[in-house]
Amino acid sequence: MKKFQDWQGTIIVWALLLTMPFWIGHIGGYTTLGTRVVVLAVAAMSVNFLLGFTGVLSFGHAAYFGLGAYGAGLTIKYLAASSMAGLVAGVLLGTVGAMLIGLMIVRLRGVYFAMVTIAFGQIFYFVSFRWVNLTGGDDGLTGWTRMPLSLGPLSLDILHDETAFYYFVLACFGAAAAGMALLLRSPFGRTLLAIRENERRARFLGIPVDQHIWMSFVISAAFASLAGVVYAYLNNFVDPRAFRWDQSGDFVIMAVLGGMRSFWGPLIGAAIFVVLQDKLSSLTDYWMTPLGLFFVLAVVFFPRGVLGMLKRRRAT
C-alpha cells in the first residue's frame, strides 16, 4: 500500500497535465499558457538535475537551451523542413556544445563553476547577436515555423492545432521526466546524490567525481536543449536572448521556487513563474515587484521551495 501512495503524486501530476487543455480555459488560462509551463518545466527540471541532484549550480543553462532552439530553427529554415529533424539537430547541437564546454569547466566548483557557465552562455549570446547573416542577429531568426508531424500514414498538425502541439510538448516532457527519473534511480543517480552530499567522501570512495559531474552536466544540458527546441517551436521564433544570462536565471528561479531536490518541484516553480508573469503583467506595470518579492520570501522562509515547505509542514 505504501508503494501505491508513493506513486499517487506522480499520478496526480500526470492526470492534471494530460487533461490540461480541458480545464485551463475554465480557470482563465489558455492552452498556449499551459504549453509554456510545460516547456519551461523541462528546462527548470534540467537545471534541477544538476543543482538539486548533483549539487552543482549552472547559471548558464540558457546556452544549451539557446543552442537547441537555434539548432531546431536553423535546421527547419535551411536544411530540412521537418519538426523531428529540427528536434534531433537541436538536441545534438546542445549536447555536443555541453560536452566540449563541460570538459573545460568540470574541475571548477561552487561560485567559480557558476561564473564560468555564465561566461560561456554570454559567448553564445554575442555570437548569435553578431552573426547576423546566419541568425538574424538581434532581430531573431524568423521566416520558419514548426512543421506538422507525419509518421507514415499518421499525421499530426502541430502547426495549426494548439492542442495537438500541447500534447507533442507533453510527450517531450514525459520523455525527459522519465529519462531523468530512471537515471536518478540507477546506480549512476545514487552516485550523483553521494557527490552532492559529500564530494570529498565520494572521492575517497574511489568515485571518479569529475567524470560524474561532467556526465551529469551533459545529460542536464541535453534536456535543456530539448526544452530549447520545443520553446522555439512554441514561439516559431528564436532570438539571442534565449542565450542570455537572465534566461538562465529564470530557470534557476523556477527550480528554486518550486523546490530543488524534489522531482516535481521545478514543474510547480515553472507554473507559478509563468502564471504569475502572465496574470500580474495584465494588472500592473510593476508586475516584476511581486514576482521578485515572492522569490525573496521563498528563499528566506522556505529554501527548499514550495514543495519542500509543504513536505516539511506534513512531517512536523
Next chain:
Amino acid sequence: MARPSQANMVGRRTLLTAGAAAGLLPFTGPFIIKARGEEPIKIGVDNPLTGIYTALGKNEQAGMELARDQINAKGGILGRPIELVIEDSTSDKTDVAVQKARKLIQADKVNFLVGNVNSSSAIAIAQVAGELKTLHIVPGGHADAVTGANCHWTTFRICDTGAMQGAAMAKPLVEKMGKKFYYIAQDYAFGRALQAGLEKAAAKLGAVNVGTEFFPLGTTDYSAILIKARAANPDVIIDLAAGDDGINSIKQAVQFGLDKQVKIAGMQQELEVVEGLPPEARIGTWLFEWYWNQPNVPHVADFVAAIRKKTNKVPTARTWFGYAAIWTCALVANQEKTLDAIKLARGLEGMKLPPEVALMPGEVFYRKEDHQLVPAVFVGHLQAKGTIDPEDLFVVDQVIKGPEFMPPASETGCKLDYPA
C-alpha cells in the same frame, strides 16, 4: 534498485495541496464584470511598459487612449465601443512579446493587434499576427525589415524606416554640413538600419564614410569613441544613438568641446531624449518624425491641447504613433464595414489618413506594396530653451513630404504573402 530516499518523494497530500494552489493561481487577478449588452471591439496593445523603452511605450499608450476616447465618442467601430487590452511586452524580451501577442489573439480574442517599440519584438509579433490572421499595426518599431524582408500582409507600420530617414536626411546634411561623415551608432538592428540607410543615400550625393563606430547598447563612457571620431577629421559626426545612449553621447561630446571643432548631427531624434539633455547640449541638426509645434497645420493644436490635458506634457512623435495606430483600426473598419482581416488589409492599402489624424502637412497614406505609411518628416535643429513654450526645443527648418524622399517600394525586399 532502491528508490530515492523517502525525504525526496512527493506525497499525495503535498501534491493535492500544490495542485490545488497552482490551479487557484489564475484566480488571483480580480475579475472585472462588464455589461454584456454591447460587446466591445478589442484592440490588443503589446508594447513595453517596463525597461528602457518605458517612456516611449507610455507616450504611445497616451496617444492610443486619446484615440480610443475620441473614437468611442463618435460611435466606435461599426457602432460598437472599442476597448484597449493592454499587455506589457517588456522592453527587450522578445519571447514575452510573442507570448503576449498569442495571449491577446487567442485568449482575449482581440480584433486588432498593436505594437511594438522594440524592432525585434515588432518583427516577431508580426509573424504571430500573420500566422493567426489578425490585422497588426506597428506604431514605433523602426527596423526596415518590418515592412521589408519580413513583411506580412497583416502588418502595417506608422513610423519611418532607416532607409526612409537616410533618404530624407542625406540632402540637408550634405548641403549644410559637408561630405565627410563619421558615424557612431548603437550595435543592434535599429542603429545598423539607420547607419546603412544614411550611408547609402548620402553616397549618391557624393558623401564619404570616413569611419563607423558601433557601440554596445547602454554604453556610458564615450570618450574613446569620440576621440577616435575626432581623429578621423570628418566634417560632421553623425550620432545615431537613441534613448539614454543618445543623451550620454551628445552630453559628452559637448563636455569635451567637440561641438566647437566639428559639426554634430544625426537622424531620428525624439523629444523624450532632448528633454533629458542639459540646455547647452541641445545642439545639432536632426530629424523628427512628428513635432507638436506646427502652427499652420489644422487640428494639431487641438491634439496638443487634448494630450496636455491628459498628461500635462506636449505630445511627442510616440504619442502621435499610438494615436494614429488606433485611429487607423477604426477608420479602416468603418470604411470597409467589416472585421475580416483580409478585407481590412486590402482596404488599408493606399488609404489616406484624414487631416485630423495625419496631423502633418501633405498627403499621408499607407503604401500598397509594403504597407509602410508615407508621412512627412521634420528636419531642423535643437534649441537650448523654448521660445514660445518650455517644451519647444526643436526648430523645424524644413518639412519634407513623403513622396519627395520615399525610396521606391521595390528596394524594400518586401513580398506580401496574402493567403490564397
